Amino acid sequence: MTIENRAVYSSDHELFRTNARRFFREELEPNIDQWEKDEIMPRSFWEKAGANGFLCCGVPEEYGGPGADFLYNMIFSEETGYAIGGASVGFSVQADIVAYYLLHAGTEEQKKYWLPRMVTAESIASIGLTEPGCGSDLKAMRTTAVRDGDEYVINGQKTFITNGQNCDFCLLACSTDPSKGAKGISLIIVEADRPGFEKGRNLDKIGQKAADTSELFFQDVRVPVTNLVGNEGEGFAIMMRELPRERITIACRAQAEAQRAFDLTTEYVKERKAFGQTLLDFQNTQFTLADLKTDLTVGWAFLDQCLVKANEGTLTPEEGAMAKLWTTENEGRVVDKCLQFFGGYGYMKEYPISRAFVDARVRRIYGGASEIMKLLIARTL
Structure with missing residues (x-):
């Protein structure tokens, strides 16, 4: 199983994925080094995403959005994670979290004013x-x-x-x-x-x-x-209702980031030579990557089950917690083992694997730390 062409998505979803991946290759990856030095992404990047129809896909047409299903949001989250430097992109807070808070709990006036502006990035949330x-x-x-x-x-x-x-x-x-x-x-x-x-x-x-x-x-x-x-007094109840959506979004990002780290490493070990052969020729490399591929495949399979439920609105807090727990903890293991294959080069900032390593760490903290996810899951035992 890979990130593309999974059964949960239709051909229209995959066309959207192709466009999203092209957007990040052209607009994000050539600029990420400078934006990291600036420690901020320019509003012009947000505006380009809005102009291309990538923000707030689930906002209905009556509020200026495309009215697409939630799976389009998740494809965009996956492609954000798969892009080099995508971990810094804050689109998800806008499109996958705040937009749905307003859609599900906001007044008609709030929705009519803010949602069209969020779709175009005239307003950032x-x-x-x-x-x-x-x-x-x-x-x-x-x-x-x-x-x-x-x-x-x-x-x-x-x-x-x-x-x-x-x-x-x-x-x-x-x-x-x-x-x-x-x-x-x-x-x-x-x-x-x-x-x-x-x-x-x-x-x-x-x-x-x-x-x-x-x-x-x-x-x-x-x-x-x-x-x-x-x-x-309804704020906490609203947050609890929406948190499974936030956590499945984080899970998509984490899973895609782990997949990109694996793909970068697989390419590298086929080319890098040591002791007269490529790194991939060593059994240790093969066995380690076989384990990582298996773990990634298991992650995609469970994630896709959760995506179906998230799209139907039936994803439970327990399932959202399990999805976040598994994918983020697994991402930490994947990027750590992948970086090891790069040796000293993996510790150099110019290698994407080093960025993936440090960017991944926060996934186990925000949106609810792994320990909180375990508490939520344990309550259902």
């Missing part, structure tokens, strides 16, 4: 969940939104926010009633130009160097109550 003292434990968040007449007054801080520098708005998780714990969390749209909304530094990461990952600060930020997404 971020989602504000993690805080300095609150990662996977979302119930412990301290950012507050206090009702004052027809407005909310927001105070707090978020960190590790993808698209934090580029964002035009943040879908912010706040506590509207701290006494109620999880049932007091709400989701509120906060536009980036609101007084008191400050974007902090672009965080210096070990990988994903071209991704703008930021701290966000909110000091007496006033937003109208019409910016509330869903009802007050």
